[in-house]
Amino acid sequence: MTYSKFPISKLPEPLFTSQQVREGEKALAQSLEIELYTLMERAGTATFELIQASFVDARHVLVCCGKGNNGGDGYVVARLALLSGYQVTVWQIGDSESLRGDAARAKNNFLSKGGVIGSPKNTVPDDVDIIVDALLGTGICGEVRPFFSYLFDRLNQSKRPIISIDTPSGLNPDTGAITGNAIKANKTITFIGVKQGLVTGRARAFTGELYFAGLGIATTFNQRCQSSATLTAENWITYLPARNKDSHKGSFGKLLVVGGGEGMSGAAYLASAAALRAGGGLVATLAHESSLTPIRCLLPEAMVTEHTSLSLRDKSKWCSALAIGVGLGRTSWSANVFQQTLALASTLSLPMVIDADGLYWLAKSDTASVLSSNHILTPHPGEAAHLLNCQINNIESNRFEAIRAIQNTYGGVIVLKGAGTLVYDGKNMTVCHAGNPGMATGGMGDVLTGTILSQLGQGKSLMQAAILGTLIHSMAADHEALENGEVGMLASDLLNKIRLICNYDMS
Incomplete structure (x- = not known):
C-alpha cells in the first residue's frame, strides 16, 4: 500500500x-x-x-x-x-x-x-x-x-x-x-x-x-x-555572469588585502589566493615586512608590498574593494594599520570586508566616527560575542537575534559564520544551505574573506557579494568533502574547488 x-x-x-x-x-x-x-x-x-x-x-x-x-x-x-x-x-x-x-x-x-x-x-x-x-x-x-x-x-x-x-x-x-x-x-x-x-x-x-x-x-x-528569511540554493551560482570575450584583467576588479602581521603571513595569502580563484582580476597585498617573502613565494600572481602609510594611500586609491583584518594581529602595528585603513576606506567610500583581527579592533573603536555603511563584517560566534560584549552562548542561543543586533550596532552587511551561516543587511535575512563540519579548521575564514572580496571587486552589491561569496565558499567545501572526506580538510584545499564552483554549469 x-x-x-x-x-x-x-x-x-x-x-x-x-x-x-x-x-x-x-x-x-x-x-x-x-x-x-x-x-x-x-x-x-x-x-x-x-x-x-x-x-x-x-x-x-x-x-x-x-x-x-x-x-x-x-x-x-x-x-x-x-x-x-x-x-x-x-x-x-x-x-x-x-x-x-x-x-x-x-x-x-x-x-x-x-x-x-x-x-x-x-x-x-x-x-x-x-x-x-x-x-x-x-x-x-x-x-x-x-x-x-x-x-x-x-x-x-x-x-x-x-x-x-x-x-x-x-x-x-x-x-x-x-x-x-x-x-x-x-x-x-x-x-x-x-x-x-x-x-x-x-x-x-x-x-x-x-x-x-x-x-x-x-x-x-x-x-x-x-x-522571515531565505534559504540559498545551488542554482544561485547562476548569478555569476559569463565573461565577455573581450574581457581583460581590469574587468574583474582591483582588490586590496590588508593584513599579514608578523608571523601571520598565511592568512593574508589565503585571502589573496581566494580572491583570485573566485575570479578577481588583480590582487594587491599589503603586509608586515616579515610576511612579504612567504606570500610572494606562495602567490606570485599577487602584488605584495610592505604596509606603509604611502603604500596604503596609493593602493587604496587604486583598488575597487578591500579587505582588512586577515592575520592582522593585535600589536601596536596592527592597531595603527587598522585605523589608517578604516579612515581611508571611509574617505574614499570603498566597499570593504572586515574580518578576524579587524573585528577585534573594530570592537575597540569609536564606530560612530570612523565606520561608514559600505562594509561587510564576517564574525564567527566568538567574534560576534566580542562585537556585542556578551558571551558566545548568547549568540548561539538565537543567531537570528544576534545578527540583527550586530547589524543594528555596526550597520552594513553582516555574515554570521557557523553551521547555516546567516547573512543580513538590516532588511533581508539569508541562510546558507551548504557547508560541512570539515570546515572547522584554521584559515577557512580567511578564504571566505577573499571570496567575498572578489565578488565585491567584480561589481556585486554588498549583500550580493556576501551571499555569493558565502555560497561559493561552502559549496567548494562540500565538493572537497565529497571527493576527499571531511576530516583533514585544509583551507587551502578549497582554493581549486572555489574555481570549480565559479565555473559551475547549472544548465
Missing part, C-alpha cells in the same frame, strides 16, 4: 517562524475549507512515505507520541504502518485519554484498526528497526522537562534511525537552539513552510537530513505569508 498524493519535495527557499506556519495553517484551512485533521492526515502520510522510501527493510516501527498535534501526526503514521503490515509499537507520553481534538481523533482511528497503545520503557525493544519522534514538535516552550530528557537519551542511545515529525523534539524551531536536551534525528520532515531554526546553528547536528512536504497548501501559504 502506498500513499503518494502529497509528495516530499526538495527544500524551498522561503523560511518562516513556527508562529507564521501555525497561524497560516489555521487561516488557510479555514479559507480553503480544509479540515485541520485532513492536514494531519497528509502530514502523517508524507512521513510514512519517507519511512517506506528510506528504510525499505524496516518491519518494526516504534512511534513515540506526545499529547499535542505532533502526537496526532504520529498516530496517523502508526495507523498507516499497521495497515501496511508493519509491526507497530506506540509509546504514549502521559495519559492517552487526555488527548483532545484532532490528536484524539487520530488516536481513535489507530485504535479502530487494532492498534495498541503502550507506555515508554527503559530500553527500546531489540527488534525495532526505526523510531518515529512525534513527541513535542514545534510546541517546545522553555527547558525540556527531566522525564522527556531521560526519554530522549534512551532513544538517542538506542542507535536506531530516528525520523522526527516537523521538528526534532527539544529543538527550538525558531532559533535552532537546544533547550537542554533534544532528539538527534537521522531525518526530519517538516510541513507547509520550513521553520527558520531548522537550518542554522545546533539544529544542523540534530535534524539530520531535512525533508519538506507542502501538504497541498504550501504554494498558497507562500503567496499569503511574508517569509
Whole structure:
C-alpha cells in the first residue's frame, strides 16, 4: 500500500517562524475549507512515505507520541504502518485519554484498526528497526522537562534511525537552539513552510537530513505569508555572469588585502589566493615586512608590498574593494594599520570586508566616527560575542537575534559564520544551505574573506557579494568533502574547488 498524493519535495527557499506556519495553517484551512485533521492526515502520510522510501527493510516501527498535534501526526503514521503490515509499537507520553481534538481523533482511528497503545520503557525493544519522534514538535516552550530528557537519551542511545515529525523534539524551531536536551534525528520532515531554526546553528547536528512536504497548501501559504528569511540554493551560482570575450584583467576588479602581521603571513595569502580563484582580476597585498617573502613565494600572481602609510594611500586609491583584518594581529602595528585603513576606506567610500583581527579592533573603536555603511563584517560566534560584549552562548542561543543586533550596532552587511551561516543587511535575512563540519579548521575564514572580496571587486552589491561569496565558499567545501572526506580538510584545499564552483554549469 502506498500513499503518494502529497509528495516530499526538495527544500524551498522561503523560511518562516513556527508562529507564521501555525497561524497560516489555521487561516488557510479555514479559507480553503480544509479540515485541520485532513492536514494531519497528509502530514502523517508524507512521513510514512519517507519511512517506506528510506528504510525499505524496516518491519518494526516504534512511534513515540506526545499529547499535542505532533502526537496526532504520529498516530496517523502508526495507523498507516499497521495497515501496511508493519509491526507497530506506540509509546504514549502521559495519559492517552487526555488527548483532545484532532490528536484524539487520530488516536481513535489507530485504535479502530487494532492498534495498541503502550507506555515508554527503559530500553527500546531489540527488534525495532526505526523510531518515529512525534513527541513535542514545534510546541517546545522553555527547558525540556527531566522525564522527556531521560526519554530522549534512551532513544538517542538506542542507535536506531530516528525520523522526527516537523521538528526534532527539544529543538527550538525558531532559533535552532537546544533547550537542554533534544532528539538527534537521522531525518526530519517538516510541513507547509520550513521553520527558520531548522537550518542554522545546533539544529544542523540534530535534524539530520531535512525533508519538506507542502501538504497541498504550501504554494498558497507562500503567496499569503511574508517569509522571515531565505534559504540559498545551488542554482544561485547562476548569478555569476559569463565573461565577455573581450574581457581583460581590469574587468574583474582591483582588490586590496590588508593584513599579514608578523608571523601571520598565511592568512593574508589565503585571502589573496581566494580572491583570485573566485575570479578577481588583480590582487594587491599589503603586509608586515616579515610576511612579504612567504606570500610572494606562495602567490606570485599577487602584488605584495610592505604596509606603509604611502603604500596604503596609493593602493587604496587604486583598488575597487578591500579587505582588512586577515592575520592582522593585535600589536601596536596592527592597531595603527587598522585605523589608517578604516579612515581611508571611509574617505574614499570603498566597499570593504572586515574580518578576524579587524573585528577585534573594530570592537575597540569609536564606530560612530570612523565606520561608514559600505562594509561587510564576517564574525564567527566568538567574534560576534566580542562585537556585542556578551558571551558566545548568547549568540548561539538565537543567531537570528544576534545578527540583527550586530547589524543594528555596526550597520552594513553582516555574515554570521557557523553551521547555516546567516547573512543580513538590516532588511533581508539569508541562510546558507551548504557547508560541512570539515570546515572547522584554521584559515577557512580567511578564504571566505577573499571570496567575498572578489565578488565585491567584480561589481556585486554588498549583500550580493556576501551571499555569493558565502555560497561559493561552502559549496567548494562540500565538493572537497565529497571527493576527499571531511576530516583533514585544509583551507587551502578549497582554493581549486572555489574555481570549480565559479565555473559551475547549472544548465
